[in-house]
Amino acid sequence: MKIATIATASGPRPAVVAEDRILDIASAWEKSGTDAAPETVLDIIADPATLAALRQIVELAAPEQWSPLAGVQLLAPIPRPGKNVFCVGRNYKLHIEEGARARGVPAEYPSVPEFFTKPPTAVIGPDDEIRLPAVTQKLDHEVELAFVVGRAGRDISVEDALGHIFGFTVLNDVTARDLQRAHGQWFKGKALDTTCPVGPWIVTADEFDVTEEHRLWLTVNGETRQDAFISDMVFDCAAILSSLSAGMTIEAGDIITTGTPSGVGLGLNPQIWLKDGDVVEAGIEGIGSIRNTVRAV
Numbered sequence: 001m002k003i004a005t006i007a008t009a010s011g012p013r014p015a016v017v018a019e020d021r022i023l024d025i026a027s028a029w030e031k032s033g034t035d036a037a038p039e040t041v042l043d044i045i046a047d048p049a050t051l052a053a054l055r056q057i058v059e060l061a062a063p064e065q066w067s068p069l070a071g072v073q074l075l076a077p078i079p080r081p082g083k084n085v086f087c088v089g090r091n092y093k094l095h096i097e098e099g100a101r102a103r104g105v106p107a108e109y110p111s112v113p114e115f116f117t118k119p120p121t122a123v124i125g126p127d128d129e130i131r132l133p134a135v136t137q138k139l140d141h142e143v144e145l146a147f148v149v150g151r152a153g154r155d156i157s158v159e160d161a162l163g164h165i166f167g168f169t170v171l172n173d174v175t176a177r178d179l180q181r182a183h184g185q186w187f188k189g190k191a192l193d194t195t196c197p198v199g200p201w202i203v204t205a206d207e208f209d210v211t212e213e214h215r216l217w218l219t220v221n222g223e224t225r226q227d228a229f230i231s232d233m234v235f236d237c238a239a240i241l242s243s244l245s246a247g248m249t250i251e252a253g254d255i256i257t258t259g260t261p262s263g264v265g266l267g268l269n270p271q272i273w274l275k276d277g278d279v280v281e282a283g284i285e286g287i288g289s290i291r292n293t294v295r296a297v
Contacts, residue, residue, distance in 0.1 A: 045252050074126050078123075082254075087259075088240055098267030126170075127291060129294070131297045132297065140274065149166060217284075
C-alpha cells in the first residue's frame, strides 16, 4: 500500500494511492461507519490496528470514492517529523571512491555506519521548491532510499531489524558542500531549510522487498547524474537500524535514510553545483519519484 499526505482546505490529511487514483482516508473512513479516522500518517504508522482497519476500508471503497491523483497536492508523507531525520554518510562504495578522489585522499570504507541528522525544518514535499540561499555556492544533490520505523525498539538485532520497518520512501539529501567542509562536520551543510525533499509516499514494507535489488536514480534538467543499485551499499537497512538502535531507542515514525550512490556534483570533473531554475528529479524503482525545482532566495 502507498500511503501519502495530501493538502486539503482543512489541512494535511492522509491518503492512499493506487496507480493514478487517490483515496482520502478521512472521507472513506467516515463512510465506513467505524471509529474516528486517523488524522495523520503518523497515526497509521504508530498503531497496527489502525493500519489493519485501513486495509479493509481501502478494499471496500467504492470507485466513486477515489479521485484522480493528478488533481491533488502531495505533501511530504510525514510533513513535520517528530525528530530529526537520521542519515548515513558514505554508504555506497562508488560514492566513497568519488568523494575520496574529489578531496585527493585514499578511499577507505567505514567499519561502522557514519550517522548525522537533518532537522524537521529541512523537510519538504515531492513537488516543493528547494531554496538556494546566498549562504552557499555549492549546493549538491543526493538521491537516497529512506525507511520509516513502524515499531519502536532499542538494541535491535540485525535479524529482527526489518520487522521494525513500516515502509520505504524516496529522499534527496540536498547538501551545501562548502558549509559541510567549512564547519568541519556534516550537520550545518546538511541542515539548511528545504534541503530534505521526501516522497511521494511511503510504500509499506509488505510491498517493497528491500532484500531484493532496486535501482535508484537522479536527473538534473533531464540529464542523468546518479544511476545505481542498492546492492552497492556498504551497510544495508537491517545493519543500519541495528547499529543506530544500539543503546538508543528508535521510535515509530522515525525516518532513517541510507546514503547516496555515486554521481553527485562533488564527484564530477569538473564539479557541477545546483543553480537557480534547475529541476531535480529523484526516484527509486518500486516506489516512485520526487521532482523539485531549485530557486535562489
